[in-house]
Amino acid sequence: xxxxxxxxxxxxxxxxxxxxxxxxxxxxxxxxxxxxxxxxxxxxxxxxxxxxxxxxxxxxxxxxxxxxxxxxxxxxxxxxxxxxxxxxxxxxxxxxxxxxxxxxxxxxxxxxxxxxxxxxxxxxxxxxxxxxxxxxxxxxxxxxxxxxxxxxxxxxxxxxxxxxxxxx
Amino acid sequence: xxxxxxxxxxxxxxxxxxxxxxxxxxxxxxxxxxxxxxxxxxxxxxxxxxxxxxxxxxxxxxxxxxxxxxxxxxxxxxxxxxxxxxxxxxxxxxxxxxxxxxxxxxxxxxxxxxxxxxxxxxxxxxxxxxxxxxxxxxxxxxxxxxxxx
Numbered sequence: 001x002x003x004x005x006x007x008x009x010x011x012x013x014x015x016x017x018x019x020x021x022x023x024x025x026x027x028x029x030x031x032x033x034x035x036x037x038x039x040x041x042x043x044x045x046x047x048x049x050x051x052x053x054x055x056x057x058x059x060x061x062x063x064x065x066x067x068x069x070x071x072x073x074x075x076x077x078x079x080x081x082x083x084x085x086x087x088x089x090x091x092x093x094x095x096x097x098x099x100x101x102x103x104x105x106x107x108x109x110x111x112x113x114x115x116x117x118x119x120x121x122x123x124x125x126x127x128x129x130x131x132x133x134x135x136x137x138x139x140x141x142x143x144x145x146x147x148x149x150x151x152x153x154x155x156x157x158x159x160x161x162x163x164x165x166x167x168x
Numbered sequence: 169x170x171x172x173x174x175x176x177x178x179x180x181x182x183x184x185x186x187x188x189x190x191x192x193x194x195x196x197x198x199x200x201x202x203x204x205x206x207x208x209x210x211x212x213x214x215x216x217x218x219x220x221x222x223x224x225x226x227x228x229x230x231x232x233x234x235x236x237x238x239x240x241x242x243x244x245x246x247x248x249x250x251x252x253x254x255x256x257x258x259x260x261x262x263x264x265x266x267x268x269x270x271x272x273x274x275x276x277x278x279x280x281x282x283x284x285x286x287x288x289x290x291x292x293x294x295x296x297x298x299x300x301x302x303x304x305x306x307x308x309x310x311x312x313x314x315x316x317x
Contacts, residue, residue, distance in 0.1 A: 012232070020232065026215070026224040027186075029208050031193055049188045052225065056188070062226040062311055066182035066211075069221045073171075073179075080267065080274075091307065098310025108307035109238065116240070116271070116301060151269070159264035160256045160275070 011058065015043065019051055027064070070104075075125040077132040078155055081139060082118035084111075084148040090120055093146055097122050100142075102135050117149060129154065171219065174202065178210055182223065226311075235282035236262075237304040239289065240271040241296075248272070251296045260288045271301070 012020075018041050028036040034052070038045040055061045070078070085093050090108050097120065098106035105123040122139060126132035136152050171179075177200055187195050197204040214220045230236055243251045248266070255261055255275055264275035279285055289300045 020225075020227060023225050024227060026222050029212055029215075029223075031204065031208070032191055033193070034188065034190070045190070052188050055225075055227075058231075060228060060231040062228050064186040064188065064225045065184065066179060066186070066214075066223045067221045067226065068179055068183065069218050072217075072219050091309075094307065094309035103310060105311050106309040107305045108309070109303040109305060112301050112303075115242075116303075153267040153269045153271070153274075155265045155267050156272075157266040159252050159266055159273070160261060161263050 012060070015041075015047070016051055016055065019048060070125050074127045077126045077129045079124045079126075079129075079132045079136065079152040080155075081122045081124050081136045081150060081152045083120040083122070083139070083143065083150045084117045085120050085143060085146045086148070087119065089146050093143060094120055096142060097139055100135075100139070102126065103139075118151065124152070174200075174206075175210060175214065175219075178202075178207065179214065179220070182211075186223075228311075229278070230305075234278055234280050235285050236276060236278050237285055237302055239275050239277060239292075240301040240303060241273040241275075241298050242271050243273050243296075243298055245272075251298060254295050255292060258288060258292065260284070 019037065022037050022040055027033045030036045032045070034048045035045040038048045041048070052061065052064070056063065083097075094106055094108055097103055100122075102125055103122045104125055105121070107121045108119055109121055111117055111119050124132050124135045124139075126135055132154070133152065136150070140147050140150060181196065181200055186192055189195060193204050193207055197207045200207070211220075211223060215223060241251070241255075251273065252264065252266070255273065256264055258277075260277050260279050262276045262278045264273065266272060267274055277285055277288055279288065285302075285304075289302060293300050
């Protein structure tokens, strides 16, 4: 995975980086948004679109989409559910859990035995803590016998939040 | 903030994705049976009132060359504020959350150079006196939000 990552990075050229810088805060809200980006950069819209498509295919862009503020939409109960599942099954199970509507992030991470036995993380979003716990139960039912233990950590406070972004 | 049925329809549709084409708003508006200008005006409003945090390409930050990891710490309650202050003072700490658990502090470290992560972890351990449980992402199964609104 590390090798793949470095390959992809080296594939980004100066024009890609300029497109990223011009769009990481968002797309222009104009009828022809890619034209607007292109004219700012002095290249053709066709080139902008072609590069965006390539970065999407390469996974550099997850997707082009709107990102809702879940607190504003009433999803105030956000729990980090953590699962101990067999390593041989984690890829298949991770995909199933990640496909659930209420899961926003789903990752495999290393265990730290004995203090931390969990290897699958799934962020669950709900409008109340009860609802979040019901959704955690739903994941438990989905995992069935592969659920070798789980927990859910609710956030109490945001201590720091700054963006992670590409600097010019 | 009051969302009507059209707002909800727009949010639900645009969470899924947005086309790469000459006139993408026209495409989306047609699918939603909306006027294109109305779609753009509503998007502007949803972004302005922060119902949407952003609209555009979601870049996978690791693929842009940086390195990230999630770190957990188990901090004594009566020592929590001191440790939070030290951890937050590192510019490499991007997010930090207090969570209800024995592991009560969870933060993300972002560095431009992957080799720098270990050095930051060591420094945090020395400065705080607590162990860092490093939990870098090994695989990703989904990132995004598909909230029905």
